[in-house]
Amino acid sequence: MKKALLATVMAFLVSSVANADELRLEATATAKLGDNTLTVEEQVRHDLSISEDMVTKAAPYEHTVFAIGRKLTDNVDMQFRVRNTNMNGTSENRLSLDLNAGVGLPYGIGLQNRLRLQMDETADITAVTSGHLRLREQVALTRTVTLPFIALDLSLADEVHVGETGIKENRVIASATTDVTDNITARAEYFRQMMTEGDDANVVTVSAALRF
DSSP states (O other): OHHHHHHHHHHHHHHHHHHOSEEEEEEEEEEEETTEEEEEEEEEEEEGGGTTHHHHSOOSEEEEEEEEEEESSSSEEEEEEEEEEEETTEEEEEEEEEEEEEEEOGGGEEEEEEEEEEEEEESOTTSOOGGGEEEEEEEEEEEEEEOSSOEEEEEEEEEEEEETTEEEEEEEEEEEEEESSSSEEEEEEEEEEEETTSOOEEEEEEEEEEEO
């Protein structure tokens, strides 16, 4: 089981790089404040079909997230997120509420579920209608694999986005995470983004997280 999960995740990650349509670079910092966890996230996105733009131009998309979360039980936590997006000079906002749960399965496999109710980007958060709301559910299988030179947390996941008119998007996700130091974690992720209205994409994310 461990070898099968390792082979599947690594095959996804390696094969996706050459076919990627978009690269996301992400940095996250978290800090504990009493029973709460504060998070700040910064992300930029580059269109890999215009590779020279990564050098000569600013990223066409970037966002900053401020979040606060806390544990509800040993296996369940909640997080409230505020995201400000800048896309080609246009600023918009998104609010979302996450409910995260996890259980352990045999063979060291973890089952995680993230249920997110989000308000899609809008310039005015006081003028929200049901058409702005989206429910996202992500189910993931995780496994820690210890190799001679590195320990990896591997994950395979599927995420469905549901809006007012039904399913809007589906993502198949593979990721590998490792601790660089006691306080720094690095992650490589690939997901296949399948849209109901077309314009599917292959997305690669490289991120670093700092914990205080």
